[in-house]
Amino acid sequence: MSGTPAIRVAGLRFEYGEGTRQRVLTLDGIELSVRRGEFISLVGPSGCGKSTLLYIIGGFVPYRVGEVVVNGARVTGPGKDRGVVFQQFALFPWKTVLQNVLYGLEKQRVPRAEALDRARGLLRTARLDGFENHYPSQLSGGMRQRAAIARTLAVEPDILLMDEPFGALDAQTRSVMQEQLREIWRSTGKTVVFVTHDVREAVYLSERVVLMTKRPGRIKEVVDTAFPKTGEMTADPRFHEAVAHIWKSVRAEFEPGHG
Amino acid sequence: MSRLRPLLSLLPVLAVFAFWEGFARAGILSDFLLPRFSVVLQRIWEDFRDGLLLEAIGQTFYRAVAGFGLAALLGVSVGVAMAGSRAARWFFEPVVSVGFPTPKIAFLPIFMLWLGLGDASKVAIAALACFFIITTNTYLGAVGVDRHFLWAARSLGASRTAVLREVILPAATPQVLTGFQIALPIALITTLVGEMIMGGGGLGGLLLDSQRFADSVGLFAGIVEIAVLGTVLIRGLALLRRLLLHWHAEARPVTS
Ligand SMILES: Nc1ncnc2c1ncn2[C@@H]1O[C@H](COP(=O)(O)OP(=O)(O)O)[C@@H](O)[C@H]1O
Ligand SMILES: [Mg+2]
Helix, strand or coil: CCCCCCEEEEEEEEEECCCCCCCEEEEEEEEEEECCCCEEEEECCCCCCHHHHHHHHHCCCCCCEEEEEECCEECCCCCCCEEEECCCCCCCCCCCHHHHHHHHHHHCCCCHHHHHHHHHHHHHHCCCCCCCCCCHHHCCHHHHHHHHHHHHHHCCCCEEEEECCCCCCCHHHHHHHHHHHHHHHHHHCCEEEEECCCHHHHHHHCCEEEEECCCCECEEEEEECCCCCCCCCCCCHHHHHHHHHHHHHHHHCCCCCCC | CCCCHHHHHHHHHHHHHHHHHHHHHCCCCCCCCCCCHHHHHHHHHHHHHHCHHHHHHHHHHHHHHHHHHHHHHHHHHHHHHHHHCHHHHHHHHHHHHHHCCCCHHHHHHHHHHHHCCCHHHHHHHHHHHHHHHHHHHHHHHHHCCCHHHHHHHHHCCCCHHHHHHHHHHHHHHHHHHHHHHHHHHHHHHHHHHHHHHHCCCHHHHHHHHHHHCCCHHHHHHHHHHHHHHHHHHHHHHHHHHHHHCCCCHHHCCCCC
């Protein structure tokens, strides 16, 4: 069983507005396999279909051509094995922070006392204790981000799908969040698919960086970045080599007449 | 200052009444065409003392609010169902698009025929007048819900019906309440028109009686009473909106 990849995507082709005049070929011939416990990043020019690929793996957007298999089963809809952190956080604005984190636990019918315990523990880890009864509109961007991650972690998915989760954060909050995410990944062994447009972030966090071409998104290159890391500001030449290489490759996608 | 503000906003209304009083006293129009405000006020007080006024207000209030409530119940259900189900959309979309612009008061004679001249026909006409407004607003609010909310709920284990109840409905609440706020005065207007056409008490019935007896003081008293009832209802709903949307940024002054 440990040999089965956590996620396997084969021959995936996807159009928005299929069968209409405004159809947009978004993904074409995607082949991707993610090992259990692996951390991969998706990078590519804006609009190349990164979010779409994540939504398809999440089971939110139905596909027709190709195969998407998670933990050995074909994806036909959302499931609690895949936790998602959306770029816009998507915290329920009518619920308090605590109620947001409790929501998934209620859906899993976790007994009330245990659910409260778990939610409070997660909020403590996210340094949100004291904000339990605040509404999302009363929180800063960084706090909303941490609340959204806590809500997702509450139901203990073994796969985390994260769509530019740190994109809206200031540099300092961002690096704190990166540390926390690495710590979660190291301690829980979750599989992580992380979308970002920040190449340094991708290299720092992940074991492999998957580069996509501009639309229709194909996989252009997969770069191995599994060497030991000390931080985004490291002097390790392998780090800088990988960043420079990926940058060049991504930039080439913007050049006219290419791809 | 903040205590005075409600009084301050009453000032223009008082100015209108003062102008009314002054203009009527000037004697350009006869007392029959335009009775003085003070005389009208005295009549309102007499009606109140006799219990006549409260009974009429009670009847109109009950009919308008019952019709509105019925429409709210049905309209929100249909609106949410349309957002969540293709079949419901297929059935109700044409019905709503025909029903929305049709003047609902045209159904009054039919309702009188079916339901008689009592409360039922008035409640029904008020409900019909509100139904399409509430349905349309609920539907628009529900289909406009950010799909990421729906996805987040689904991936946390919510069923489709749970998503409808626990995500779409609360997310659509601001627009649902906007529909309520448009519909409630319409419920009141429709009820009054119903009462004025078929009688059977209420503030509209009082107006009808005053007209019959050429009692112009009574007519003006009725208008003032209706205005007061309408204002109270609308303010009440605005208060309800603030309570229900306490989570919403619109309901809260900037906090630390
Ligand atoms: N709901 C949609 N309907 C039609 N086209 C869409 C929709 N969502 C995204 N697209 C298009 O699909 C392409 C890929 O979008 P997206 O997956 O968001 O890219 P990325 O996340 O890489 O920026 C873009 O060209 C975008 O305009
Ligand atoms: Mg995106």
